[in-house]
Amino acid sequence: MKTAEIAQRYLDYFEKNDHTIVPSASLVSDDPSILFTIAGMVPFIPYLTGVVPAPYPRAADLQKCIRTNDIEEVGKTARHGTFFQMLGNWSFGDYFKEGAISYAWELLTSSESDGGLGFAERDLWVTVYEDDDEAAALWQRIAGLPAERIQRMGRADNFWTTGQPGPAGPCSEIYFDRGPAYGADGGPAVDDNRFLEIWNLVFMQNSIDNVRSKTEFDIVGELPNKNIDTGMGLERVAFLKQGVENMYETDQVRPVLDRASELSGRRYGADHEDDVRFRIIADHVRSSLMLLSDGVTPSNEGRGYILRRLMRRSVRAMRLLGVEEATFPALFAASRDAMKESYPVVETDWERLSAYAFAEEETFLRTLSAGSTILDTAVEKTKASGGATLAGDEAFLLHDTYGFPIDLTLEIAQEAGLGVDRAAFDALMQEQRQRAKxxxxxxxxxxxxxxxxxxxxxxxxxxxxxxxxxxxxxxxxxxxxxxxxxxxxxxxxxxxxxxxxxxxxxxxxxxxxxxxxxxxxxxxxxxxxxxxxxxxxxxxxxxxxxxxxxxxxxxxxxxDAANRRAAQQAHSATHLVHAALRDTLGKGATQAGSLNRAGYLRFDFTWGQALSPATRSEIEEIANNAVRDNLEVTTRVLSLEEAKSAGAVALFGEKYGDTVRMVDIGGPWSRELCGGTHVARSAEVGLISLVGESSVGASNRRVEALVGLDAFRELAAERALVAELTSALKTPKEQLPARIAELTASLKAAEKKIAAFEARALAERVPALAQAAERIGAVNLVAQSIGSVGSADDLRSLAASVRERLGAEPAVVVLTGESGDRVLAIVATNEAARAEGAKAGTLVKTVLERLGGRGGGRDDMAQGAGTDAASVPAALDAVRAALRSA
Missing domain, CATH: 2.40.30.130 (Elongation Factor Tu (Ef-tu); domain 3)
Structure with a gap:
């Protein structure tokens, strides 16, 4: 079954079941925090979180996605690919668990002749969240799955969150058993290579808060409108239905791999290293084609850099297969033909897409020709001298002079068994950026x-x-x-x-x-x-x-027209602010410097004291009145003497020739010598908002302002903030300062009470901790993780109390606790334990070596902090081992 047919069967099925079929969003994400659409749910986040009302109660789609976090793993496993397609069905307050499970099971197990995907029921397993009895019961009732094929998993595997407070919920994942040739029996909990996840059903039913990590958060209630968010990996289903080993061998990817094999004269399946290279080429060429089709072009920043890196890794892989001439005309054409059924744009826009791809390869081949020789020489020289690391300045020379990417330098060096002094390279890059940008x-x-x-x-x-x-x-x-x-x-x-x-x-x-x-x-x-x-x-x-x-x-x-227009607004606004200053303060306020760029201006002037709030407001009002009056902006070129006679103000630090350019805004009101670019009329400046006034040296002041849309956005943000505060505090805006002062005082009082409560709570744990002491040799040891703790002082006080509770016999207390993103550790010993050789300063280092941190202290009390919370059990076991060997 071809990949395109699998996708069409999915969409047809859900369309029959009253789902709106939604076209794929672009690979270029609308979310400014991410470069690409990295998951099928990304376009639906506003609806799932309730920020935007969903325009339909239920939907289905095939979403294009790109992930490049694991780019180095591409080709090495069956799972890692940069471009992938995610099928999904969505319910926004409509059907819930029963509907989602029924739809998934019916589509997966219905015969191909009936429009289904034809999976055998005996090959399917499911996992549910450990506490989700409802989902487990539904799987038994709807699918008839025996209890042993419904496995319960914890939060790490089967609970979905955004990583932030808000909507969340348990998941149920469907797995396909690939058979005993791929691993041990026993379901996904035993071997997730043999048991391959193909579909994830998210039951978005909970609201969570106090999110501390992926698995640590508080479920604080249920959502009033429960949503369904599912994702079925099209490439995974395709390689299972097509009876091939991995996604690279499916009908949409294999043609590129085969074409690379033809061009290189090497057979896929004959050599492991060559196979990895073939898969890199097949994946990266397809990903590059799809990125180009969504308007991304090769560059050295952002999305364009990712595309360039994919394309250059493909070229590099072909060279390692022995092909040094251009191959993109053949490889990209093969990918086009494989993808055009699903995405016709790759054929209709082929001329544009291929032009970018072929030019990028041609340029990079020239770069490789020069850079590879130099890099090979540097590698040989480093190895001959017995070194293990390629110098950072060598890597920088390749990048800066020959355009040789650092990623390839790292890969080639690694293949030769060398590292690269990345710190030195980064330092040189930073110096270059400072020079250039x-x-x-x-x-x-x-x-x-x-x-x-x-x-x-x-x-x-x-x-x-x-x-x-x-x-x-x-x-x-x-x-x-x-x-x-x-x-x-x-x-x-x-x-x-x-x-x-x-x-x-x-x-x-x-x-x-x-x-x-x-x-x-x-x-x-x-x-x-x-x-x-x-x-x-x-x-x-x-x-x-x-x-x-x-x-x-x-x-x-x-x-850049938009940037120029905004810079012109700021430059003309600078003239208006200058004129307003002179109106308000007099001609003694002479210019001492300025900077104007898109959306922002800075103006320095001679003045001996700070401007009062009233004076600032007056200057701002005069400047904005000039904007309102839509004054004409004119320029004239005339002799310097004529300009001075006309009353033109010369700009600070500028040198003038015999002829000058004079800019008038509203005639003589604002008349300056200026070579810059300006708006045609003052109303084009838009809003001027003074945002700062400060000293920049003896008798010099500086005003700063936002201009145009930047000023509007700043004021709109302040307005929204005030509105939010008045609403949240149920206080008129005029009374906000007094109300906030009152709340601040209340908060400080509450924090003192909480601290006292936490101290009592810790003190109440002393008997239980002392009771948990274990005998190791001659020493009574308490080694426990107590979970979240307010501060190191709290943990130290607790350890001292437990030590005292243990009495005069040799006693060692080792406590860890989590505070923010740190793991705190305290070791306390009594006199008798120290006589036995147990010293706190030594033992705390044993703990912190495992936790990835540092610390120290005296023989009786020592402390420190690390970052690896997962290693706490190992750290406590290390203390036990140390005491046994003492």
């Missing part, structure tokens, strides 16, 4: 001799077209790397590019440089900075994100 002034390259620019400046001034155009066609005049004219720069390199014309604004007058790109035939450059290293010449600091750029190539500068 920090504040504009700090990221300018320090070049003492500007003569390198002479030949380019001799060609004439760089023409700035950005006042009227956001795109400009031009040509490359020069390329510099590390301050030297090289004539070209390759992918991954940071370079300076000199152009004849540019629409990209170079930082000046307080306005930061434009964001944008420079593109040309076969290359793309990300603009990191734009500066004027010498008068009349513009230099673009770029990262080559694709291809190779060289002198005399055509180029098009493309300004």
């Amino acid at each position: 920090a504040d504009a002034r700090s990221r300018k390259r320090a070049i003492a001799d500007v003569s390198v620019y002479r030949e380019f400046r001799a060609l004439g001034e760089t023409t700035f077209t950005g006042y009227t155009d956001l795109e400009t066609e031009t040509r490359v005049l020069g390329v510099l790397v590390d301050g030297q004219a090289t004539g070209r720069a390759a992918e991954g390199q940071i370079a300076e590019v000199i152009l004849a014309e540019t629409a990209l604004y170079a930082e000046s007058g307080g306005q930061v440089a434009d964001r944008g790109t420079i593109v040309g035939p076969g290359y793309e450059l990300e603009v990191l900075d734009v500066q004027r290293p010498v008068a009349g010449l513009v230099s673009h600091t770029v990262e080559v994100t694709r291809g190779e750029v060289g002198v005399d190539q055509p180029a098009t500068t493309i300004v």
